[in-house]
Amino acid sequence: LLRSLLNKKAPLQLGRMCYSSSSVPTTKLFIDGKFVESNTSEWLDVHNPATNEVVGRVPKATQEEMLAAADSCSRAFHSWSETSILSRQQIFLRYQQLIKDNIKELAKIITLEQGKTLADAEGDVFRGLQVVEHACSITSLMLGETLPSITKDMDTYTYRLPIGVCAGIAPFNFPAMIPLWMFPIGMVCGNTYLMKPSERVPGCTMLLAKLLQDAGAPDGTLNIIHGQHAAVNFICDHPSIKAISFVGSNQAGEYIYERGSKNGKRVQSNMGAKNHGVVMPDANKENTINQLVGAAFGAAGQRCMALSTAIFVGESREWLPELVERSKSLRVNAGDQPGADVGPLISPEAKARVEFLIQSGVDEGAKLLLDGRNVNVKGYENGNFVGPTILGNVKPDMKCYREEIFGPVLVVLEADSLDDAISLINSNPYGNGTAIFTTNGATARKYTHEVDVGQVSFAAVSILSQYENKVPIFPPDHEMSLERPDFLY
Ligand code: NAD
Secondary structure, three states, rough: HHHHHOOOOOOOOOOOOOOHHOOOOEEOOOEEEEEOOOOOOOOOEOOOOOOOOOEEEEEEHHHHHHHHHHHHHHHHHHHHOOOOOOHHHHHHHHHHHHHOHHHHHHHHHHHHHHHHOOHHHHHHHHHHHHHHHOOHHHHOOOOOOOEEEEEEOEEEEOOOOOOOEEEEOOOOOOOHHHHHHHHHHHOOOOOEEEEOOOOOOOHHHHHHHHHHHOOOOOOOEEEEEEOOOHHHHHHHHOEEEEEEEOOOOHHHHHHHHHHHHHHHOOEEEEOOEEEEEEEEOOHHHHHHHHHHHHHHHHHHHHOOOOEEEEEHHHHHHHHHHHHHHHHHHHOOOOOOOOOOOOOOOOOOOHHHHHHHHHHHHHOOOEEEEEOOOOOOOOOOOOOOOOEEEEEEOOOOOOOOHHHOOOOEEEEEEEEOOOHHHHHHHHHHOOOOOEEEOOHHHHHHHHHHHHHHEEEOOOOOOOOHHOOOOOOOOOOOOOOOOOOOOHHEE
């Protein structure tokens, strides 16, 4: 279905084609069921992180265009919220199939604009697909509750009802999964949705919108605007928007939470992280080292669930040389290259920031056990690559420990006991996820009860590598060329 929509005349292959400024494809807006060119005079470049070549441009939508998108959502809400749940469910049942059918197309756009390996990109789509599959259970998820005879001659009934127009503001690191956390759940409940994808990776959301339209979503139920601060402010301020889902950095999330909630909206802000893994001496060494390497360096560490901090307890610290050796074996390369394990960072600025934080660790007394700076990726010398890096002897007051690095850097601390490790983690302001590596059930139980972090994983397997498709259901085909579906631009 999708292939018939693709204009194959001008294939764009990752790292192999450069556009002159006048021929760079532009990203459309999606307003009232139509993919439309923006009238704006302000555009942002979209780069391939493996080469830094410009592969597209994304508009900063004008005020008029954003108003048109919000109005479209408002108009569509009445009929969409009155559509039977079974009809909405049918659309999402078709949608999940279309995503499965197009997983490789989606992965190619992700690798092109975001840089992650094709295997990681398929994992990104796959995790989002699971949310769409969950949305298909809406017939039981939206059930209300009743309590007969709450008082004499009185019963209570609770209904779950849509609230109106909802909006999503997404980050760059999971171009499929995170938008798919947002609009499918909102829409299947009967809300209409205004999406603002990350301006760095807009292509995947556009293809997801096309597939949703093909699945039968009526015009106006999903609208897409592009931009940065002005688009975010528009979402925080527009009176028709009742709720905002944000995923991204603390700086943006705190701002959006404050501005949106001041305007009476429900706002959820999912923000930055510093995830700790505790390594106990009784853990399975082989498994622990494999898990640490995958969770710290997978997707170049650009995951909110990256395990970026390891605490070695007692004699487990003797495993560090093996951890370093295993990390050295990872292949740093462009995401579409066969065998690539670690792709580039999103931008030269992100690379410079990661390198700065590595150096700050060295300057403050950390031991550079593995240095991924100055990695040479043949054929991709202009890419934003940093290889796996391990900083040992890190102390809690160091900048590299206090800040989210968001790159392929593992900082290593040591503790004498589990209690010391737990108190260190509980003193850290971040707390997205954590893991303990142990084969002792009592240790695992103590950890899950005492550590103050939202998601806890224990035993030999870590949830911190959950976004990876360890046994790919859709094995990546590294022979394919990366092309952008031109109809989106
Ligand atoms: P980001 O905050 O820079 O951007 C996210 C969105 O906010 C984008 O759409 C962007 O246009 C907008 N934005 C950026 N700066 C803004 C500002 N100052 N004011 C208003 N809006 C702004 O985040 P990113 O760099 O795209 O993503 C990486 C961050 O996201 C990391 O901190 C990572 O931990 C976090 N993240 C968190 C989760 C989670 O579930 N907690 C998941 C994925 C990523």
